[in-house]
Amino acid sequence: MTPSGARWSGESEVPELVGLTVREARNVGHQAGFVVTAADVDGPPLGELTWPGIWVVTGQAPSPGTRLRRWENVVIEFEKRSGDGSGGVREPRRPLPDPGMFGVELDPTE
Template sequence: MLKRVLVPDVVGLPFHVGRDIADEAGVTLANPDPDGPPIGAIAWPGLFYITWQDPRAGFELNQGDSVRVEVVEHGGAQNGALTRDPSGPPALAAHAQTEADTV
């Protein structure tokens, strides 16, 4: 029987941090376009933030399943920082602006 794991919330995180959190949870991050390049190739080189994920945090998957994510390069959104809202398009936050200034 396959082990079930909970999908972590990775929206708003830098890609490299979200990837590590997903790995620890037992899932992998993937490009939402199955015919496109691997998500790791899209998010390298540079600093990319995760702007969307499917399925949402808290959803149960089989260990090793994929979570589709979209990323934006730092500076691709205003100040390059996003809030953690997986339900829709990325929203900017005042505290994120401070974090972006320190990156």
């Protein structure tokens, strides 16, 4: 067997994918010699299911450390990470609130 043929045969250990983004999981899985896929292999491609946004792997089968023939499927479960990390809209509201609007809530005797 040639060294390049070794990449296509034999077994490899399934890596830990939970906690990675789907993009990272696909790269790590590919480097280990596996195809990372969604549960419905006949459905839309993983890239289509996880676009747009940031999606995080929440489960995988088989579990990490399992030995499989190279280029077999590793099925992942994933969910969209809430928020985009921007912290919301930071622009001032228009029109600006009336500066005296909150004055009615103040008790000047206190």
